[in-house]
Amino acid sequence: MIRAENLTKRYGNRTVVQDLGFTVRPGAVTGFLGPNGAGKSTTLRMILGLDAPTRGRATVAGRPYAAHPAPLTQVGALLEARSVHPGRTARHHLTALAHTHGIPRSRVDRVLSLAGLTEVADRRVKGFSLGMGQRLGIAAALLGDPAAVILDEPVNGLDPEGVLWIRTLLRSLAAEGRTVLVSSHLMSEMALTADHLIVIGRGRLLADTTVEELVRSAGGATVKVVTPEPDRLRSLLPSARFTEETPGTLLVSGPGAPEIGRTAAAHGVPLHELTPQAPSLEQAFMDLTRDSVEYQAEHQGAAA
Ligand SMILES: Nc1ncnc2c1ncn2[C@@H]1O[C@H](COP(=O)(O)OP(=O)(O)OP(=O)(O)O)[C@@H](O)[C@H]1O
Numbered sequence: 001m002i003r004a005e006n007l008t009k010r011y012g013n014r015t016v017v018q019d020l021g022f023t024v025r026p027g028a029v030t031g032f033l034g035p036n037g038a039g040k041s042t043t044l045r046m047i048l049g050l051d052a053p054t055r056g057r058a059t060v061a062g063r064p065y066a067a068h069p070a071p072l073t074q075v076g077a078l079l080e081a082r083s084v085h086p087g088r089t090a091r092h093h094l095t096a097l098a099h100t101h102g103i104p105r106s107r108v109d110r111v112l113s114l115a116g117l118t119e120v121a122d123r124r125v126k127g128f129s130l131g132m133g134q135r136l137g138i139a140a141a142l143l144g145d146p147a148a149v150i151l152d153e154p155v156n157g158l159d160p161e162g163v164l165w166i167r168t169l170l171r172s173l174a175a176e177g178r179t180v181l182v183s184s185h186l187m188s189e190m191a192l193t194a195d196h197l198i199v200i201g202r203g204r205l206l207a208d209t210t211v212e213e214l215v216r217s218a219g220g221a222t223v224k225v226v227t228p229e230p231d232r233l234r235s236l237l238p239s240a241r242f243t244e245e246t247p248g249t250l251l252v253s254g255p256g257a258p259e260i261g262r263t264a265a266a267h268g269v270p271l272h273e274l275t276p277q278a279p280s281l282e283q284a285f286m287d288l289t290r291d292s293v294e295y296q297a298e299h300q301g302a303a304a
Pocket residue numbers: 011016034035036037038039040041042043185
């Protein structure tokens with residue numbers, strides 16, 4: 001279990017993470033989402049003991065990361081731009097890491113295979129593609145057979161096959177009962193991978209929720225209605241909001257499809273179509289983080 005309590009980070013007079021509180025549970029993939037600059041990497045670095053919080057604390061299995069005698073067996077992490085000696089082979093890199101952390105050498109072959117790197121294990125890392133480098137980073141994260149895994153933007157720059165591989169891997173790590181925390185600024189990707197979502201903006205918690213709840217809280221669904229009498233329908237539903245897509249085709253928000261159908265039937269308004277529309281998750285995410293993004297644009301504009 002990973003927990004943040006009142007976690008706060010200030011750089012100079014700028015607060016980049018503010019009073020964050022959340023719990024990441026085992027057996028599920030938790031997506032850590034926020035627009036660029038929201039404070040995701042800073043939060044993950046504090047969880048991993050790489051940055052000291054200004055206030056509050058982050059714990060892994062009840063203790064700060066650095067207080068664990070063998071932290072690599074507690075949490076494996078992939079942060080951006082991990083440095084690997086380019087002249088080393090993948091196997092050498094992992095063997096050296098295993099050696100310095102008291103991890104059995106047998107784990108090296110296991111994680112090479114898990115990461116799909118067995119065939120290139122004895123090639124020098126300098127010849128690796130971005131995707132292979134990412135796989136090596138993940139192999140290193142899994143080396144200590146950790147109970148929790150933290151990955152910062154693992155799909156960045158990967159091709160579709162690599163994206164699919166990461167998605168499948170995260171799901172299987174969670175199915176094994178591990179705690180999986182993965183950051184992204186792509187809601188579409190997280191919707192396919194995560195069970196739970198923690199969304200931040202400007203360093204503050206915006207949502208700690210499931211995918212379904214997020215959609216609901218972002219205003220719920222609209223209903224597409226096609227009718228030859230749009231004006232009459234509008235007058236019968238005074239509290240609803242209408243957008244007329246084309247003449248006679250309305251997007252109605254407020255009442256659900258049953259209420260619209262009942263009202264239309266009761267007053268003899270013909271309906272040619274009545275279809276609930278699922279709001280896109282991307283839209284829900286943008287609605288939720290709009291203020292944070294605008295702040296960013298303004299802030300950057302002012303700085304330029
Ligand atoms: N060492 C530092 N000194 C000063 N400011 C920093 C430092 N590290 C990060 N920041 C600032 O903190 C804010 C949050 O950065 P962070 O990298 O945590 O965001 P993020 O959500 O991971 O963004 P991205 O998706 O772009 O990686 C940014 O405005 C960044 O410029």
